[in-house]
Structures are given as C-alpha cells and as structure tokens.
Amino acid sequence: MPVVTLYWNELEKLTGVDRETILSNLPMLGCDIERIEEDHIDVEFFPNRPDLYSVEGVARALRGFLGIEVGYKNYEVNPGKWKIIVDNSVRNLRPRICGCVVRNLKLNDELIRSLMEIQEDLHWTIGRNRRKMAIGVHDLSVLEFPLRYTTVDESFSFVPLDFEEEMSIKDILIKHPKGKEYSFIVEKFDRYPIILDSNGEVVSLPPIINANRTRLTEKTTDVFIDVTGFDKNVDRALNILSTMLADRGGILESVEIIYTDYVETTPDLSPTKMGVDKSEIISLLGFEVSDGDIISALEKMRYGVSIRENYFEVLVPPYRADIMHPWDIIEDIAIGYGYDKIKPDYPKTSTVGKSHEWNEIKDIVKEIMIGLGYMEVITFTLTNEEVQYEKMRRPKLEPWKGFIPVMHPLTGEHTIIRTDILPKLLEVLSVNTHHPLPQRIFEVGDCVVEMKNVLKIAACSTHSRANFAEIRSVVQALMRELDLSWDVKECKDEAFIEGRRAAIFVEEKEVGVFGEVHPEVLENFEIPNPVVGFEIDLSKIFNVGELI
DSSP, X not given: OOEEEEEHHHHHHHHOSOHHHHHHHGGGXXXXXXXXXXXXXXXXXXXXXXGGSSHHHHHHHHHHHTTSSOSOOOOOEEEEEEEEEEOGGGTTTOOEEEEXXXXXXXXXXXXXXXXXXXXXXXXXXXXTTTTSEEXXXXXXXXXXXXXXXXXXXXXXXXXXXXXXXXXXXXXXXXXXXXXXXXXXXXXXXXXXXXXXOXXXXXXXXXXXXXXXXXXXXXXXXXXXXXXEESSTHHHHHHHHHHHXXXXXXXXXXXXXXXXXXXXXXXXXXXXXEEEEEHHHHHHHHOSOOOHHHHHHHHHHTTOEEEESSSEEEEEEOTTOTTOOSHHHHHHHHHHHHOGGGSOXXXXXXXXXXXXXXXXXXXXXXXXXXXXXTOXXXXXXSEEOHIIIIITTXXXXXXXXXXXXXOSXXXXXXXXXXXXXXXXXXXXXXXXXXXXXXXXXXXXXXXXEETTEEEEEEEEEEXXXXXXXXXXXXXXXXXXXXXXXXXXXXXXXXXXXXXXXXXXXXXXXXEEEEEEEEOHHHHHHTTOOSOEXXXXXXXXXXXXXXXXX
C-alpha cells in the first residue's frame, strides 16, 4: 500500500488545525501512521483511496471529517482554447487521452514534490505500473497548441527528461533509466505513441518519459496535464490531479480532445449520482441511525446528499475513484459517523473455534519441509495458461472443467486460478538466478481443479548437481514423517525428463509426481541450472474437509 509523506507545515496550513488534532483524527479516516518525525509524518493509505495520496487530498478529507468544510465541493472548469488531435494510429496501441490546463499556480518545492509523488503513486495503483494509465505534467508556456497524439517509429528522436542530448526512441528504451524500467509495456510495438505540439516539438512519449523541454520549474505558473491509457482510469487520474491543484488555488481550463469520429471535453468534474436506501444502511451498519446522523456523516465525507422517503440521493465527488456500489457509500457513512461512537456488543450466539483440518495438515507439512532444509514461499493463486501449461509442456485443460478463468483480469499475468503450484515455484527460481545456490523452496497451498478447492504441496531444488535421487529422498522423508505407505509407478508427465520421473501412489491412488525438470521447461523459465521437484495433492491422501 502506498506510503505518503505529509509535511507538517503544509498539512497544518491546509487544514487549519494543529498536529495533535491531525494525529488523533487521521487514523479514523482509514489509514495507518507509519512514523512521526519532527518535520513530517508518513501515512499508509489503502489502494482504494488514491485521492488521499497527496497532502492536498488528505487536507480536504480532514477538513470535512473535522467539520471545518463539509458537503460537496464544486470544482469549476473554465472553457479552454486548448485542443488535442488524436490520430487513428494510436487506437491499437494506447487509444485514450485526456488533458487539463491549470493556471495561476505557485510551484514551490513542496507542491512540485507533492505532484511528483502522487503521480508515481497513481501510476502504481490505478495505472497498474503505467500499463493501464500514465501521466505527464508539463510547463504550458513552452507548448504550442493544438497538440497531436500520434505514432512514430523507433528512429524518431528528442531530448528526454533529465538528459541534455537527443536520443532515438530505440536508445531511450535501452539507455534511459525510465526507458529501461518501462520498456516492457511497449516492447511488442513497431510504432510508439507520442504527443507533439503544433511546431512538431515532442511533449511526451507515453507511457515512458516526457521531453526535457517541458519540465516544471519554480518559475512555472501554468501547467498542462496529459493522461493516456485504455479506460476510465485515465479520467479518474486526471480528476484526482486537477482537483488537487485546484485546492492549491489553481484555475482549471478544459481541453478539447478531437478523435476522428467524435469530440469530448476533459476534465469532467461533474458529480455522479447514487441512491442508497435507509433500510440497507441500517442492515449493513447493524444499528439504528437517524436521518440527521446519516446526512451529517455523508457531508463530513464530502458528499452532497438529499433525502426523499427514506431514500438518500448522494452526489459522489469526481475525485472518488473508489465508489462503485452503494455499499461503498455506506462504509463512508460508518467512517463519518465515527467508529469510536459505535458501541460493541456481544454476538447473540457463541461458539468455540477450532483449527480447520485443512490448516492442521498444512502446518504439519510446513514443519516437515522446513526441517528438510527447504524455505517456504507464498505465491499468487492467480496465474495464466502460459505458465501453468505451455511453459510446463503440459496439455492445456478445458476452461471451467479443468481450470477457472478470471472473468475480468486486470493483467495478462493473472487470467486463471492455478491448478498446480510447481509452475509458480519455477517462476520464483527464474527471478532469483542471481542468488547463491543451492536454492530449495516449497509451498503448501490451495489450487482449484475441476471446480473444487484442493490442497497441494510442491517443492523444488536447483543447483549444478540436482538429480532424481535427491528429490526421491525428499519425497521419501516427507512420506515417512507423514506415516504413509507409498509406491511409485511409471510417469508420463512431460514437465519432467523421461526415465527420470515417477508418479506417486498411496493406496493404489495416484497423488503426485516427482523427478528432474525437463530442459525445455528450464529454458522456458530461463533457469540456467538443473531443477528437481515434486508436487502432491494432499486432498487425495487426507480428509482435510472442504475449504469454505
């Protein structure tokens, strides 16, 4: 979760209260105070509140929560003369762009620092490390409008930010620090999105780097913000940035985005409307609350609100990217009402808890593997078909019958729920090739096979002399400690080398596999040394119950 540095002088000036009041109320907004220093405080916010990633956003929320400035705040956007012409060539690369001009700013060190920090935090969170959204902030005085959003080839050159010499795009992706860091986003492109002004001068190479000529300085008073990407996250990021700068006294002006088949004007800072029924509020909160308390709580959280026959119509601020359902508003009602005012109550039924069989066997297996010299790792249960099947040389299972696909995956890396753990362990080895050998790791965790949760244990070892005998001895030790009689039979799993692989049987039931990982699999994962490994389905051996 993002950790935001808030400087006391800025925070006290923007909120109008002292640091003791801030310290006592800030956690009530839903954050953790990491550390308190003489000149600043470090605060960790949840990813669902990107509007709080700046001192301006925190001050706005605190002013509402403390009753200093409550209710919906209207942000005026003046009509601007600024235009961006979008070329058709970007449609298959990075199709969406929006912009805003902010005038009459006083860009001191604190504001520039705040602007750069929220920019990077937004890139990481709603931007998904710049894949879905990237932001550029520029000195308006050096730009000649209209701008053009188009594409160029890798030989196109300009002077990138923090450099003095001109570089081609190819060289930027290889030599520039930001180019090297984010080249993975555009590595499959043969043309690259770029923003040019009317003189043909470069404004930005999204999502990689801005041009050096547009950089902000303390002399800058007017800025232009561009945001590029694929979906509504582009507009959400622009709304957060433009309202943040408006809270600093900036005057907002709109930018006209001219596509080949339609025209739109950004930013759109009008509120969205959402209705919440009082019965649903009481049901989720778990206690009775008056209409007046609900309205007061909503206004403290900076919503606009009106009521009609136990139905609340709520105006959601344009910077609140996290409000997707009435329940999100009800959560804010609880925050605005005050968690400290909610009286704890004993549940009407009492039960005695006990460990689930699933967890009991996990703990036993973990203790055994650690005793055998293996280090536990925890990987994501979300993965993709390439890692689970193609790289492992295994036949792809049928969706839903074999594996569970993710309906709306955020990235191409997380499109299915894993059916096996061993491929995830090979991923871990592939990104740790720079560490000393031997490396011995294991994981015991959940998989989903044929629409059912199963509990599996997988382990692997890599070093120059890793062989079949080594991994067989590990399996043998594990089975002995689990007090299991087991046998091996011929195995046809193509992830392992023929003749150096075996299927594990317990009571005539096939429960797992072990052996030397096939060289082609190692090449697919870019692992330079031999690897041996095993994977066992514990659900087929023990009565671990159902995972709810």
